[in-house]
Amino acid sequence: xxxxxxxxxxxxxxxxxxxxxxxxxxxxxxxxxxxxxxxxxxxxxxxxxxxxxxxxxxxxxxxxxxxxxxxxxxxxxxxxxxxxxxxxxxxxxxxxxxxxxxxxxxxxxxxxxxxxxxxxxxxxxxxxxxxxxxxxxxxxxxxxxxxxxxxxxxxxxxxxxxxxxxxxxxxxxxxxxxxxxxxxxxxxxxxxxxxxxxxxxxxxxxxxxxxxxxxxxxxxxxxxxxxxxxxxxxxxxxxxxxxxxxxxxxxxxxxxxxxxxxxxxxxxxxxxxxxxxxxxxxxxxxxxxxxxxxxxxxxxxx
Numbered sequence: 303x304x305x306x307x308x309x310x311x312x313x314x315x316x317x318x319x320x321x322x323x324x325x326x327x328x329x330x331x332x333x334x335x336x337x338x339x340x341x342x343x344x345x346x347x348x349x350x351x352x353x354x355x356x357x358x359x360x361x362x363x364x365x366x367x368x369x370x371x372x373x374x375x376x377x378x379x380x381x382x383x384x385x386x387x388x389x390x391x392x393x394x395x396x397x398x399x400x401x402x403x404x405x406x407x408x409x410x411x412x413x414x415x416x417x418x419x420x421x422x423x424x425x426x427x428x429x430x431x432x433x434x435x436x437x438x439x440x441x442x443x444x445x446x447x448x449x450x451x452x453x454x455x456x457x458x459x460x461x462x463x464x465x466x467x468x469x470x471x472x473x474x475x476x477x478x479x480x481x482x483x484x485x486x487x488x489x490x491x492x493x494x495x496x497x498x499x500x501x502x503x504x505x506x507x508x509x510x511x512x513x514x515x516x517x518x519x520x521x522x523x524x525x526x527x528x529x530x531x532x533x534x535x536x537x538x539x540x541x542x543x544x545x546x547x548x549x550x551x552x553x554x555x556x557x558x559x560x561x562x563x564x565x566x567x568x569x570x571x572x573x574x575x576x577x578x579x580x581x582x583x584x585x586x587x588x589x590x591x592x593x594x595x596x597x598x599x600x601x602x603x604x
Contacts, residue, residue, distance in 0.1 A: 303424035306526040308389050313528050314422070315390050334369025336556040341370065341413050343451035344494055345378055348411065354381045355412035355493070359486055360419030363393045367400060382412075406486040416483075417498040420541070421533045423479040426454065427511060428464075430471040432434050436464050439472075441526050443513075453477060462507050462539040470513030483541050483600075490604040491547040497600040498549065501536030508535070538598050549597040550589040559589060 307313050345354055358367045364386050371379055385401040392402040406414065428436040429445055436458065438446045449459070457477040458464060464473055487495040504510060512535035515524035522530050538546060555560070587593065 303526060303532050305530055306528050307422055307424065309528065311528045312389075313531055314388075316528075329503060331373070332558050333553075334366055335373040335421070336553050336558050337366070337413075337415060338370045338373035338558045340494075340496075340533050341374065341382075342378055344413055345381075348492060350381075351411050352381060353383050353411065354378065354581060355385065355410045355414075356382050357385045357387060357406060357410055357412075357414040359387040359406055359414065359416035360422065361388045363390075364396050364400060364402075366415075366417060368397075390473055406489045408489045408491075410490045412493045414486060414493070414495045415498070416486065416496070418496055418500075420479050420499050420536045421501070422484075422531070423482045425478055425534060426475045427513060427534075428454075428458070428473050428475065430464055430467055430469050432469050434465075434467075434469070436473065442443040443524075456477040457540075461504065461537055467509070471509050473507070473511075474511055474513070474534045474537070477534065480540050480542070485604070487542055487602050490602075492604055495604065497541065498597055499535075499536045499600070500597050501538040503537075503546075507537070537582070538600055541600050543600045543601075543602050545601040547599040547601070549599060550591055552590050552599045 305312065308315060341354070341356060345351075356367065356370060358364075361367060367384050371382065371384060374382065383401070384399065385403060385407060386396075387406050389404055396402065417557070427439045427443070428450065429439055431437050431445060431447075436450055436455075438448050440446050440449070454475050454477060457475055457480075461476065462473040464471060468574060468576055471564055483495075483497060502512075512533075513524045514533050515522040515530040516533065517530040524530070524532050526532060546587075547555075
């Protein structure tokens with residue numbers, strides 16, 4: 303999985319995410335606007351530091367960063383130091399003011415955000431064999447027969463217990479993901495670390511796992527050859543956090559909802575009604591509990 307996604311010919315090294323799938327960051331400017339609102343509130347809580355960090359982990363081609371910067375008031379934007387964290391080469395045309403690094407930085411005072419990054423952190427997958435024992439799967443998704451390493455077995459016992467499940471049941475060991483998230487959070491000196499992703503919690507783990515492939519906007523077989531995105535849903539509750547919110551709830555708190563404008567506006571201000579209707583449609587997509595609105599916001603205050 304690591305090689306297929308991040309190796310020299312890996313999917314994310316040679317492909318732009320926007321070419322293959324739709325995320326909240328790419329669906330509507332309202333998402334960036336909501337994060338700009340959040341950053342503004344965080345700026346107040348931090349008492350307006352001279353340098354306000356904005357770090358995007360898994361930044362794609364910088365689309366979300368640029369959207370947040372564009373939505374900020376000029377007085378706040380002037381103090382923002384924007385950093386994109388991404389393994390792909392720096393895209394041409396990105397403003398020189400945006401730093402481009404391969405690892406999350408340290409000393410962050412402000413906001414670290416990671417939208418749909420954790421579902422692409424490479425993990426091992428295990429399957430219950432005929433004797434009820436979890437065994438690692440190989441690249442072609444056949445059992446290896448190898449017993450679990452102690453740290454992996456301990457993670458499963460705490461966060462994704464397989465005892466009593468039938469042969470063929472699968473689990474994805476989220477320990478590398480937990481470590482990656484904790485490492486990113488450790489870079490925040492003062493402020494907020496926010497992960498936005500899809501996933502599940504204890505008591506509602508999927509029986510057969512969640513490994514999926516995506517290419518050109520379609521779900522495809524998850525082949526580890528670099529030709530497609532490989533993604534697994536996140537065990538959200540195992541992540542270091544202070545608060546878990548549904549995206550629908552989080553965006554409502556930041557002023558984004560999908561309610562239609564009053565019909566009377568169509569008579570008094572037809573152009574304004576059309577604009578408000580378009581905004582409501584975009585907001586509805588971001589807050590739809592059966593779609594993007596079902597994503598969770600994992601929040602860790604420092």
